[in-house]
Amino acid sequence: MKESAGARIFTVCNYLVLGVIGLITLFPLYYVFVVSFTDPHEYSERNGFILFPAEWSLAAYRYLFSTSAFLNAAGVSAFLATAGTALSLIVTSAIAFGLSRKRLRGRQFILVAIVLTLLFNPGFIPPYLVVRELGLINSVWSLIVPVLTSGWYVILMKSFFDNIPVELEEAAMIDGSTDIGTFFRIVLPLSAPALAAFGLFYAVGYWNTFFNAVLYINDYAKVPLQIVLRNMLVDSSTSTGGATAVEMVADQQIPTQTIKMAAVVISTLPILCVYPFLQKHFTKGVMLGSVKG
Known part of the structure; x- marks a missing residue:
């Protein structure tokens, strides 16, 4: 035409x-x-x-990688993005897989409880009290355990598992596989699109951890990269000793602004590098639960 x-x-x-x-x-x-x-x-x-x-x-990059504060923060963020994402995917997929099987006792009650967490926000005080009672204050695990899973992600992943034929699970059980073996050997390999999509969401969330670090972390050596970046952009602080970036680079004649920009690039680059490898799965995973037939 x-x-x-x-x-x-x-x-x-x-x-x-x-x-x-x-x-x-x-x-x-x-x-x-x-x-x-x-x-x-x-x-x-x-x-x-x-x-x-x-x-x-x-x-600017050589200076950043020569400072212990920045390297420690980058290491904490890398640990959160890797360990936190792996644990979150395991917990979320395990809960979703159990809820997708009708033989689970109390299935409806658990689903209602998960939906209620989406409707009612407890605020900041109850999670802080739980973290304190668990003895996780000033621990890196305080940035993982409170956000280990999401009710919304559980529901979306459950809708993905609903479309996996039960016959595959029954065939595995006939061959002598346990429920855990079936989950890891059959269900998870078939769930690559869902794992890629939610893995990217979790990784971005852990890498950008900020508010929970402000609440739970008091030791500057354990703060994630976003806290250090915030201090550099707002307070111009790049060390645990309280020295400002201007004071620390005065002898090296490196403008503070170039150091800030280099820190922003470093904090953004890892997620941008990961996305292309997950894109082929991500485009499928984002459509989870949109069509059922």
Whole structure:
């Protein structure tokens, strides 16, 4: 079919509008990236606003990776994103798989209890009291245990498990497999789209942990990367000793702004690198429960 003049004009305008929106969205990311790699002397001479540096430098990154506070925080965030995501996927999928099987006693009661957690928020005090009674205050596990699973994710994953034929489970049981063996050897391998989708959600949540760290962590050596980044952006603090970034880099002549931008790039890059590997599964997983037939 031949497009009319009005349709062509609409298509052109549509591309122009979307292009402008895309540039507006990507420019801050581009600026942060460019400033983080700009040579310190060039940044100082050009009064900070740089669209393309004449000389690239890794000075800001070398400085960040030479500070113990930043390396400790990066290690904590990496532990949260890996261990926390793995544990959350196991717990969420185990609960969802059990609820998807009608032979589970008290199944309806558990489902109602999970739905109630979505409708009523207990606030901040009850979770804090639970964490304190468990002795997890000032422990890295306090950033994992309270958010180990999500009622919403359990319900969505349950809808995925509902579509897995029960005959597969029955065939495995005839061959002598236990429920746990069937879960790990048959159900989880068939659930790659769901695991990829929720794994990405959990990983982003753990990597961006901030508020729970403010509540439960008092030792600066155990805070995640987002706390250090916040201190750098707001308080210009990059060490446990209270020295400011300006004081610490005065001898090295590294502008504080380039260090901040480098920290932002480092804190954002891991999730951006993981997403392409999960994309083929993620596009399927996000549609969980949308169609049943």
